[in-house]
Amino acid sequence: MIKTSYISKTVADLKPSGIRRFFDLAANMEGVVSLGVGEPDFVTSWSIREAAIASLEEGRTSYTANAGIIELRREISWYMEKEFRVSYNPDNQIIVTVGASQAIDIALRAVVNPGEEVLVVEPCFVSYAPLVSMAGGVPITIQTDKEHDFKLLPEVLEAAITPKTKAIMICSPNNPTGTQLGKEDLTRLSEIIKKHDLLVIADEIYAELAYDEAFTSIAVIPGMMERTILINGFSKGFAMTGWRLGFVCAPKEISEAMLKIHQYTMMCASTMAQYAALEALKNGMEDVEEMRRSYRRRRNYIVKSFNEIGLDCHNPGGAFYAFPSIANTGLSSQEFAEQLLLNERVAVVPGDVFGQSGEGHIRCSYASSMEQLQEAITRIGRFLER
Numbered sequence: 418m419i420k421t422s423y424i425s426k427t428v429a430d431l432k433p434s435g436i437r438r439f440f441d442l443a444a445n446m447e448g449v450v451s452l453g454v455g456e457p458d459f460v461t462s463w464s465i466r467e468a469a470i471a472s473l474e475e476g477r478t479s480y481t482a483n484a485g486i487i488e489l490r491r492e493i494s495w496y497m498e499k500e501f502r503v504s505y506n507p508d509n510q511i512i513v514t515v516g517a518s519q520a521i522d523i524a525l526r527a528v529v530n531p532g533e534e535v536l537v538v539e540p541c542f543v544s545y546a547p548l549v550s551m552a553g554g555v556p557i558t559i560q561t562d563k564e565h566d567f568k569l570l571p572e573v574l575e576a577a578i579t580p581k582t583k584a585i586m587i588c589s590p591n592n593p594t595g596t597q598l599g600k601e602d603l604t605r606l607s608e609i610i611k612k613h614d615l616l617v618i619a620d621e622i623y624a625e626l627a628y629d630e631a632f633t634s635i636a637v638i639p640g641m642m643e644r645t646i647l648i649n650g651f652s653k654g655f656a657m658t659g660w661r662l663g664f665v666c667a668p669k670e671i672s673e674a675m676l677k678i679h680q681y682t683m684m685c686a687s688t689m690a691q692y693a694a695l696e697a698l699k700n701g702m703e704d705v706e707e708m709r710r711s712y713r714r715r716r717n718y719i720v721k722s723f724n725e726i727g728l729d730c731h732n733p734g735g736a737f738y739a740f741p742s743i744a745n746t747g748l749s750s751q752e753f754a755e756q757l758l759l760n761e762r763v764a765v766v767p768g769d770v771f772g773q774s775g776e777g778h779i780r781c782s783y784a785s786s787m788e789q790l791q792e793a794i795t796r797i798g799r800f801l802e803r
């Protein structure tokens with residue numbers, strides 16, 4: 418045993434992610450139907466894989482520019498303009514990162530001073546609060562609820578703002594609730610954000626997976642572009658989780674600050690993955706559309722089925738998660754998930770790991786085959802009858 422004082426206090430104080438425990442439990446069991454993992458069930462399109470292979474055959478094995486190859490940044494700029502109507506200069510406003518994860522990390526570290534508060538809207542992706550802490554900031558969690566479709570209410574936002582508040586992290590479509598914020602929601606929130614001169618770190622990694630309404634980026638709301646750091650990437654929409662490729666778009670001064678951190682800690686994202694991403698943006702949009710259609714079908718099926726078997730489930734507008742309420746079972750989300758796994762061998766994630774207001778829910782990823790989803794619903798139905 419080494420001395421615990423060897424470990425930094427910031428890191429020692431981080432709680433381990435609650436998702437892991439369930440994966441470890443499920444990994445040692447046979448015949449498990451998993452609705453647990455947060456990644457596409459598609460393999461990356463062949464043309465994208467081929468582009469990576471070609472880059473290797475051509476001997477492109479060196480570092481790239483810190484911000485990423487300029488061809489890719491130009492393509493990202495064009496893509497952002499065409500898909501989301503936001504305009505970023507590829508020369509100094511876009512950085513190619515190691516997944517959206519690294520983009521969030523450098524965004525926070527570039528703007529947060531020690532002790533400044535960052536608002537984290539729960540239920541949310543498990544990394545946000547730990548990343549704020551590691552950046553030296555103080556995560557302040559604020560809650561949403563099912564009655565309001567897990568949308569952040571402007572008055573809840575305003576009540577949480579203090580003189581120390583520097584930024585807010587917003588994720589739409591959301592992991593784990595699937596909630597998508599529409600233009601009106603974003604406009605109302607933006608009024609408060611502008612009034613209190615906050616920055617926004619907008620995690621738009623699920624932007625391609627919006628099923629009912631066209632996706633709106635918060636950066637298009639007047640007065641928001643100059644205070645927004647947009648996070649996006651290839652993991653979800655393009656089914657490229659393992660490539661570890663994302664990007665971040667921001668005003669020039671913030672991009673320059675993020676680039677300093679990126680160049681000292683990462684140098685650049687993987688060269689081969691950057692060539693793959695270039696192909697994804699140039700020729701991959703039809704595949705994205707097809708995957709979106711497929712997720713939409715599965716979303717419709719799983720939401721309807723949950724409601725039929727007695728789990729009240731709101732209709733998630735995007736991402737690939739359903740977040741049904743299990744409140745009527747009298748079990749906590751941890752108890753529900755554990756008993757479901759042990760009795761019926763279905764792996765879901767207990768909602769409380771995503772924050773206080775996640776309690777009373779379970780996260781079910783529907784990025785799984787229709788047969789697996791049907792089997793999961795049969796088993797959950799049987800579990801509920803007992």
Ligand code: PMP
Pocket residue numbers: 455515516517518519542588591592620622650651652658661662663
């Ligand atoms: N943000 C959210 C909301 C996510 O759900 C995830 C992945 N689960 C990420 C960021 C990280 O994405 P990446 O694989 O690009 O690092």
